Amino acid sequence: MVKEFNSYWALILGGSSGMGLASARKLAAHGMNICIVHRNTRVELPVVEQALGDIRAFGVQVISFNIDVLNSENRTAALLQLQSAMGAQGRIRCLLHSIARGNLKTLPALQADDFNSTIQNMAVSLYEWAAEILHRQLFTADARILSFTSDGSYKAMEHYAAVSAAKAALEAITRSMALEFATHGIRANCIRAGITDTASLQRIPGSGALLEYGQARNPFHRLTTPEDVANVVYLLCRDEAAWINGAIIPVDGGTHIH
Numbered sequence: 001m002v003k004e005f006n007s008y009w010a011l012i013l014g015g016s017s018g019m020g021l022a023s024a025r026k027l028a029a030h031g032m033n034i035c036i037v038h039r040n041t042r043v044e045l046p047v048v049e050q051a052l053g054d055i056r057a058f059g060v061q062v063i064s065f066n067i068d069v070l071n072s073e074n075r076t077a078a079l080l081q082l083q084s085a086m087g088a089q090g091r092i093r094c095l096l097h098s099i100a101r102g103n104l105k106t107l108p109a110l111q112a113d114d115f116n117s118t119i120q121n122m123a124v125s126l127y128e129w130a131a132e133i134l135h136r137q138l139f140t141a142d143a144r145i146l147s148f149t150s151d152g153s154y155k156a157m158e159h160y161a162a163v164s165a166a167k168a169a170l171e172a173i174t175r176s177m178a179l180e181f182a183t184h185g186i187r188a189n190c191i192r193a194g195i196t197d198t199a200s201l202q203r204i205p206g207s208g209a210l211l212e213y214g215q216a217r218n219p220f221h222r223l224t225t226p227e228d229v230a231n232v233v234y235l236l237c238r239d240e241a242a243w244i245n246g247a248i249i250p251v252d253g254g255t256h257i258h
Helices: 018-029 045-056 072-086 112-135 161-180 207-217 226-237
Strands: 008-013 033-038 062-066 091-097 139-149 187-193 248-251
Touching: 008 018, 008 072, 008 112, 018 033, 018 045, 018 091, 018 226, 033 045, 033 072, 045 062, 062 072, 072 091, 072 112, 091 112, 091 226, 112 139, 112 161, 139 161, 139 226, 161 187, 187 226, 226 248
Parallel strands: 008 033, 008 091, 033 062, 091 139, 139 187, 187 248
Antiparallel strands: none
């Protein structure tokens, strides 16, 4: 396999499972060094460490931080350690946001704090990390900021109000970064993944019916997989994708047309 990303790094927020982890594997397979920021319990850590070991087997550097992504002191400390690990020539080619930390209460049980924490985790955190990375001049000259959105950004679903608001905010922030970070050589895009059977989706009440519905609507009669999404992350990191900026890209096998 061609190792076209040998001198580059990917910083993945929420990369210990699902689409974030699949993206880490895909990018590492093509030579990109990986930094994963995650939030897991002690019970979950052995599985996470095994996954990180599998990524190291591709012959790339891998570092990780089990921290609260919203804590500014943690963010600064992690970036300083990453900067040291990258060395004088190392830079971040891809900042990928894959955080699924949202409140799934129904209306009107949702409180303002539920909305605020969900939007902070699933939208604003991307901007905060991107802004500090830019301030510290850790991006490559042709960097890519990517994030995962969903149909919930424009559709109403039960139990999804807070996440829906966060996804809409994520898309709006991405468009603004695509416009205002362009002078720094940065491209920003959202991937609107189809229904994917991940741990975060399984937390949604009624997820079984949602999975069945998604498969029935899909032209290929199957669900989106984390690997489907990771493939597009990889494509958007290639040199040839440099002119894609400010886009919301559906990666669902055509479900959105049905």
